[in-house]
Amino acid sequence: MPVADAQHVIQKAQEGSHDAFRILVERHMKQAYNLAYGFLLDHDDAEDVAQESFVRAYQSLGSFRVESEFGTWLYRIVHNVALNRLRHEKTKSSRHVSLDHPLADSASGDGNVAEGKEQQMHVERALHELPTLQRSVVILRHLEGLSTRQVSQILGCTEGTVKTHLHRGLKKMKKLLSFIHKDMP
Amino acid sequence: MKAQKHVRDLLYDFHRGELSQDDRRKLEEHLAGCKRCAKAAEEIRVLMQTVPVPQTKPSDALSERYWDAFSYNVMNRVRSEENQHSVRKISFAEYLRSVFLYQRRSLAAISVGLTIVAVVVLTRQFGNVDPPGTDQLAEQQGDIQTPTVQARLDQYFRKSQILMVGLMNMKPENGNGVDLSVEQAVSRELIREARFLSQQNIDERTRVLIANLEKILIELANMEKQYDLPDIEILRAGINQENLLFKLRMGEGSYTAEPLTQDSERNLSQKGESL
Known part of the structure; x- marks a missing residue:
């Protein structure tokens, strides 16, 4: 969507147009869901957080400045809502499986699990061993591919801080995932 | 010794292919002549390889029908928040539509x-x-x-x-x-x-x-x-x-x-x- 069109749609949404807001929802819903999923690792939670984020965005549209990037602003809301959800719902066992037992809940004995899928599972677990800020940076910058500038705006820190935490986060993940690579020929 | 900071800051973007052509060329020239920075670049490359970017996104696993219902549901939640105590014709129409689309x-x-x-x-x-x-x-x-x-x-x-x-x-x-x-x-x-x-x-x-x-x-x-x-x-x-x-x-x-x-x-x- 060209910038002028995007700004026009946002302005319409700010004036209360539901049709305009729906365009914004349709444009950003997949990435909002992916972001939420990255933090929550659960479809239902991710869906609910993504939807709630849009509702909050709609309610706060008046405070959004049109010259800013709507996506970045929305992802900041998604990030905050997802972290709040994590703080309040720490009951999902998948988020706390220790890497000491990497196959603990992966249908032990089932040799048909695709290697790529299994590796992805390990990455997700390692990710959730990281401190919150490092995890946020790795998800937003590395896995979702947002720019360093966008991530700094979402997290409210400098670009330098983003780069530092990205490096530290990836190093820690490498260490956590080292058991996989030991098994490799 | 560490790589030069201004170079180190570019290495991640370099491996992601996000540098401009001009910056990329300058960095490659620098790495060819600087062992410390080349070593740091290799370290970043290995780190990125260790934590691969998934080829597919979680959203890819969900159908277009799901995404249609998603936007309808969001709009219904928006309307519901706007006016919780009144039954609005259009809101219910969209609710019905989302139900029909989602529950196949x-x-x-x-x-x-x-x-x-x-x-x-x-x-x-x-x-x-x-x-x-x-x-x-x-x-x-x-x-x-x-x-x-x-x-x-x-x-x-x-x-x-x-x-x-x-x-x-x-x-x-x-x-x-x-x-x-x-x-x-x-x-x-x-x-x-x-x-x-x-x-x-x-x-x-x-x-x-x-x-x-x-x-x-x-x-x-x-x-x-x-x-x-x-x-x-x-x-x-x-x-x-x-x-x-x-x-x-x-x-x-x-x-x-x-x-x-x-x-x-x-x-x-x-x-x-x-x-």
């Missing part, structure tokens, strides 16, 4: 189930008519106020039931859509009746059922004259979602039956017989 049930299975319900309802309707005057006699013998409300409730539910069954069994004629003018007239009549009944002293369960029926009736009454299959399907999905036919069937025995007399009912009954 087998129409064949639904049709079989509803045909059975229709047969049972129509059998009762035409096979068990009370003698005329029964209700008038009951009114004379007992309290005047309560039987009148009950009779109207009973009639309201029976009319609604016939209307819903008719909708569920309706088919487009030669692909030209269907004529809903009779159903719309009846639905308007029933909406008026529902508003009267909801002001009476009735139990909560009945009040909820009336409210659920009213949503469908409002939707039907406001439907524009383009009665193609998707529009009907939205109504059907709403009826199905709320289990209205089942609830009507369950509530049927709670009230005294009253013969149907109005013209609109006759029209509906004739339609029901022809199905």
